[in-house]
Amino acid sequence: MITYLLFLGTLAGIYAILALGLVVSWGQAGMVNLGLAGFFGLGAYASAILSGAGVPIGLAWCLATLLSAAAGIAFCLLTRTLRGDYLAIVTLGFAEGLRLVETNERWLTGGSDGISGIRAPLKSLLPDAFPSLYLAVTWAVVAVAVVLLARLLRSPFGRALRAVRDDEQVAAVAGKSVMRLKCQAFGIGAALFGIAGAVYAHFTSYIAPDNFGVQITIYIFLAATAGGYSRLVGAVAGALAVMTILEASRLAATAIPGLDAVEIAALREFAIAVALILIIQWRPDGMFRMTNQRAGTRPVARPVAADVHS
Amino acid sequence: MLIAEVAQYMVNGLVLGALVALPALGLTLIFSVQGFVNFSVAAQMTVGAYAAWAAGAALGWPPILIMPVAFVVPGILGIVADRLALAPVRRRPGAHTPLMLAVVSIALNLALENALHFLFGGDLRSFDLAVERDVSVAGIAMGPQQLRNLATALTIAVTLAAFFSLTRWGKAMRAVADNADLARLKGIEPARLAGLATFIGMGLAGIGGALLAIDTSVDPSTGSRLILIIFAASVVGGLTSLTGAVLGALVVGIVGEVALIVMPPVYQSLTAFVVILLVLLIRPNGLFAAVGVRR
Numbered sequence: 236m237i238t239y240l241l242f243l244g245t246l247a248g249i250y251a252i253l254a255l256g257l258v259v260s261w262g263q264a265g266m267v268n269l270g271l272a273g274f275f276g277l278g279a280y281a282s283a284i285l286s287g288a289g290v291p292i293g294l295a296w297c298l299a300t301l302l303s304a305a306a307g308i309a310f311c312l313l314t315r316t317l318r319g320d321y322l323a324i325v326t327l328g329f330a331e332g333l334r335l336v337e338t339n340e341r342w343l344t345g346g347s348d349g350i351s352g353i354r355a356p357l358k359s360l361l362p363d364a365f366p367s368l369y370l371a372v373t374w375a376v377v378a379v380a381v382v383l384l385a386r387l388l389r390s391p392f393g394r395a396l397r398a399v400r401d402d403e404q405v406a407a408v409a410g411k412s413v414m415r416l417k418c419q420a421f422g423i424g425a426a427l428f429g430i431a432g433a434v435y436a437h438f439t440s441y442i443a444p445d446n447f448g449v450q451i452t453i454y455i456f457l458a459a460t461a462g463g464y465s466r467l468v469g470a471v472a473g474a475l476a477v478m479t480i481l482e483a484s485r486l487a488a489t490a491i492p493g494l495d496a497v498e499i500a501a502l503r504e505f506a507i508a509v510a511l512i513l514i515i516q517w518r519p520d521g522m523f524r525m526t527n528q529r530a531g532t533r534p535v536a537r538p539v540a541a542d543v544h545s
Numbered sequence: 546m547l548i549a550e551v552a553q554y555m556v557n558g559l560v561l562g563a564l565v566a567l568p569a570l571g572l573t574l575i576f577s578v579q580g581f582v583n584f585s586v587a588a589q590m591t592v593g594a595y596a597a598w599a600a601g602a603a604l605g606w607p608p609i610l611i612m613p614v615a616f617v618v619p620g621i622l623g624i625v626a627d628r629l630a631l632a633p634v635r636r637r638p639g640a641h642t643p644l645m646l647a648v649v650s651i652a653l654n655l656a657l658e659n660a661l662h663f664l665f666g667g668d669l670r671s672f673d674l675a676v677e678r679d680v681s682v683a684g685i686a687m688g689p690q691q692l693r694n695l696a697t698a699l700t701i702a703v704t705l706a707a708f709f710s711l712t713r714w715g716k717a718m719r720a721v722a723d724n725a726d727l728a729r730l731k732g733i734e735p736a737r738l739a740g741l742a743t744f745i746g747m748g749l750a751g752i753g754g755a756l757l758a759i760d761t762s763v764d765p766s767t768g769s770r771l772i773l774i775i776f777a778a779s780v781v782g783g784l785t786s787l788t789g790a791v792l793g794a795l796v797v798g799i800v801g802e803v804a805l806i807v808m809p810p811v812y813q814s815l816t817a818f819v820v821i822l823l824v825l826l827i828r829p830n831g832l833f834a835a836v837g838v839r840r
Contacts (some may be wrong), residue, residue, distance in 0.1 A: 267644045269651055313822065317829050319644050320582045320784075324776050324823060327584075327651070331773050332818040339811045339840075402640070432678040449769075453655055454646060501662035501765075508656035512649050 241366040245438055247478040248373035248408045252431035254458040254470035255380050260424030262465035263388060264417055265400035266311070267323045271455055273330025274303045276447030278432025280337060280344060283353045283442055296433040303429020304422045311418035322421075330449070337444040346421050349443025353436050373434055380427060381467050387423075389466070396420055397465075419456075450504055454481070457511045460518070480510065549684045554802045560691045562778075562798025563698035564760075565771065566791045567753030569704065569778035571746035573790040576779070577722030578735060578742035579635075581646035585626065586775065588657035589619040590768030593751020594758035595665060601759070602672050608759075611699065615755035616683040616748035623747025624740055626653055654769070662765040671762035700751065702791060705745075709787065714741060722785055732780045770814070774801065777817035781824050783831020792833050796820075 253275060260266050268274070281299035287293050308321070310329065314321040337344045344350065358365045387393055398406040399416050407413050411524055436442050458477040462469025488499040568586050575583045582659070596618035600606045618784040630653050634645050679686040693703035721735045728735060754768055777797045782789025797817055804816045826831060 265641050265644070267648060269647070313825050317825070319641075320647060321780070321825065321829075322575075323644065323647050324582060324780065325825070328773050328776065328818040328821055332815045335812060400641075449651070449655060453652055456652070471716065480736050497667055498582075498663050501659040505656050505663065507658040508652040508659065511652040512630045512656070515645060515649055516630075 238366055241370050243478055243482065245366070245370045245373045247475050248370070248377050249431050249435050250440070250455065250458055250477060251358060251377045251471045251474035252373075252380060252427055252434065253455045254432070254462065254474045255377070255384060255467060256424040256427030257455055257459040258462075258465060258467060258470045259384060259388075259427065260307075260421045262459060262463075262470075263393065263400065264396050264420035264424075265319070266417060266421050266424075267319055268307070268326045268421070268424060268428075269323045269452060270326030270328070270330035270426075271428050272447045272449060272451040273333045274307060274428035275435070275451060276330070276333055276337065276444075277306060277431040278303045278429030279442050279447070280350070280432075280434035281429070282351045282433035283436040284343065286354050286437070287350070292354060292437060296430060299433040300426050300430040302425035303432070307425025307428075308418050308422040311421040312414075315414045315418070327449075330447070330452070334444050334447060337447070338491075344444075349441060349446075350436075351441045353442070355437045355440055358440075370436055370543060373438070376430065377471060381471065384423075384467055392416075392419075404471045442465065450507070452509055453508055457507060457514065460511065460514050463518075480507070551803065551806070552806060555684050555799055556685050556687060558799030558802030559795065560687070560695055560798070561774075561802060562795035563695050564753055564756055565774050565778050565798055566698060566794035567701065567756075568768070568771070569749040569782070569790040569794045570702075571749040571753075572775060572779050573782060573784060573787055574718070574722075574749075575746040577785045577787070578718055579646075579739050580725070581643040582650070582784075583631075583743075584647065584651040584772070585623075585654040586747065587768035587772040588654045588661070589606040589623055589747040589750040590757070590771065591763065591765060592619040592622055592657065592754070593748075593826050594753045594754035594763040594767050595661060595670075595834060596751065597755035598670050598672065598758055598763050602670065611755065611759075612752060615751045618750035619751030619754075620744040622657075623743045624822070626657070627740070627743045650703055658765050658769060665765065667765060669764050670758075672759050673763060674759070684778030688760070690760045694760060697752070697756060701749070705749075705787070714738070718742060719787075722787070773814040773817040773821075774798075777820045777824075780821050781832050783833060786831065786833055789831050789833035793831070796832070 253271060256274075257268065257271060260268055268379050278299040281302050282292075283297045285295040285298055306329070310322060310325050337463055340346070340482070355365065355369065357368055361368065376477055388396070395406065395411045396416055399411060399413050403413050406416075413529065432447075435446075454477050455474075457480075458473035459470055461476050462471070462473030473525070481503070484503045485499075488494065491499075491502075494502070568590050572583065572586045573591075575581075575586070593615040597611045597615040597716075600614040601611045603606070619699055628647055631646055634649055635642065674690070675711050677689045679688055680692060681687075709719055717728070717733045718738050718741070720731065720733055721738055751769070754763070757767065757771075774797055778794035779790050780793070782791070782793030797820055800820055801813045801816045805813070808816065
C-alpha cells in the first residue's frame with residue numbers, strides 16, 4: 236500500500252511538472268500545445284537513450300530538457316505569422332509523428348516493446364529507500380520549477396507575457412517583441428514537458444510509445460484547467476486532483492458489474508475527456524481570471540505579484 | 546518499369562486523396578464558417594464508418610442506403626456534440642475562444658472515440674464483402690471498391706460544388722468563409738449557418754470513414770489514424786478554401802503514396818506531417834489560397 240501511494244505521489248509530481256509547463260505556455264502566454272505528450276515522450280526517450288549509452292543521468296536530464304525546449308521553439312518560430320490554431324495542429328502532428336518514430340525505429344527505441352531497464356539514480360545502492368527518495372527528487376523538481384517560474388512571472392518578462400496574451404497588438408505597440416516573448420514562453424513550457432519525461436523514464440525504468448498518447452495531453456489540460464489555468468500553485472493542485480480522479484475512476488469502474496477491462500478503460504478515458512469539457516464550460520473566465528489589471532477595473536493598490544501567486 | 550510503378554503509386558494516391566478530401570472538406574467548411582479547428586472530425590469519421598457497418602453488415606442494407614446513413618448519423622451527432630460541448634464555450638467571445646474550442650474539440654474527439662470503443666469493442670469490423678478481382682488498365686491495378694470510392698467522392702464533390710455555387714445557403718456560407726464581417730453587413734448571420742456547416746462537415750467526414758471502412762475495416766481509431774493526413778490536406782489548401790482542401794487532399798494523398806517508394810508504409814502519416822511543415826515554411830497560407838484572403 237505504501238509503495239502504491241509512493242508510486243502515485245511520484246506520478247502526481249510528474250503531472251505537476253507537466254501542468255506547470257502548460258500554465259506557462261497556455262495560461263500565461265495563451266498558446267495551445269496539443270502535442271505536450273510528444274514533448275513528454277521526447278524527453279523520456281532522449282534521457283533513456285542517452286543514459287543507456289553511458290551518459291550520466293543528470294546530464295541526460297539536462298540534454299533531454301534542452302532538446303524538448305529546442306523543438307518547442309522551432310515549432311513556435313515556424314508558425315509565428317499564423318493564428319494559434321496552426322501551432323496547435325503542428326504540435327499535435329509532432330506528437331503523432333514522434334509516436335510513429337518511437338514505434339518503428341526499433342534499433343533506437345525498441346519499437347512497440349519500448350525501452351526497459353532504464354537506469355535510475357541510487358536504485359542499485361539503496362533499493363529499499365528508492366521509492367521514497369525518488370518521490371523526494373520529483374517533488375524537488377516541482378518545487379524548484381514553481382520557485383523559478385514564480386520569480387520569472389513576477390518579473391517584467393511575466394507582465395509582458397500576460398500583456399501579449401491579453402492583446403498582442405497593444406503589447407506590440409508598447410514596444411514588446413511579441414514573437415520573441417511567445418516563443419520563449421512556449422520553449423519554457425516545452426522544457427518542462429521534457430524534464431517531466433526524463434523524470435518519468437527513470438522512475439518507471441520502462442517506457443513505450445503507448446505511454447505518450449493523446450490521453451496524457453488531456454489529463455494535463457484537465458489538471459491545468461482545474462487549477463485555474465494561469466496559477467502555478469493551481470497547476471500543482473490540479474495535478475493532484477487529476478491523479479485522484481484517475482485512481483477514483485479506476486475503483487469506481489471496477490465497482491460497476493459486468494464490464495470487462497476494455498470497457499472500463501474506454502469508460503475512464505471518456506469520463507476524463509468529458510470532465511475537461513465540463514470544466515472549461517463551467518469556469519467561464521478561468522483562464523483569464525488572473526489577467527493583468529486594466530485601468531479602472533480593479534483597485535490600483537493591488538500588487539501585480541498577486542496575479543501569479545495566490 | 547519504374548514509370549509504371551510510379552504511375553501505380555500515383556493512382557493509389559489519387560484514391561487515398563479522394564477519400565481524405567471528404568473529411569478535409571468537412572474540417573475546412575467548419576473552420577471557414579465557425580472560425581475554429583474542430584479536431585473531432587477524426588472521431589466523426591469513425592462514427593460514419595460504424596454507422597455504415599451497422600447498416601450494411603449488421604442490418605444488411607444495400608450500399609445505396611448505407612451512404613446516407615453514414616452522412617446523417619455523424620451529421621446529427623456533430624450538431625448534438627456542438628450544442629452540448631462547444632456552444633457554451635463559443636458563447637463567450639474573446640481573443641482566445643478559437644483555441645479554447647480547439648482544446649474542447651480534441652477532448653470531444655477522445656470522448657467520441659472511447660464511446661465507440663465502449664459500444665463496439667476494440668476489434669476490427671469488416672463488411673465481409675465478396676473478394677473482387679482488381680481492374681487493370683495499362684498495367685495499373687485498382688480494386689473495384691477503390692473505383693467506387695473514387696466515383697462516390699467525385700459525385701459528392703460535384704454535388705457540393707453545385708450546392709455552394711447555386712443555392713442560397715451555399716452562397717451564404719461561402720460569403721461567411723470569405724469574410725465574416727462583410728457577410729454580417731449583408732445580413733447573413735454566421736451563427737445561423739454554424740449548425741448547417743457542422744452537419745455537412747461531419748457528414749462528409751462520416752462518408753469518408755464509411756468508404757474507408759468498406760475498402761478495409763473499421764475500429765475505434767480508424768479516423769484518428771488519419772488525423773495528420775486530413776490536417777495536412779486542409780493546411781496545404783490554406784484551411785479556409787474548399788477547393789484548396791480537395792486539391793490539398795489529392796496532393797497529400799499522392800505525395801504520401803509516392804513517398805512509399807523510398808519510405809516504409811508505417812510512415813505515411815509522418816510524410817503528411819512533413820508536408821505540413823514544408824507548406825508552413827514556404828507558403829503559410831496554403832498552396833492554393835487566393836492572395837489577400839485572410840481570416
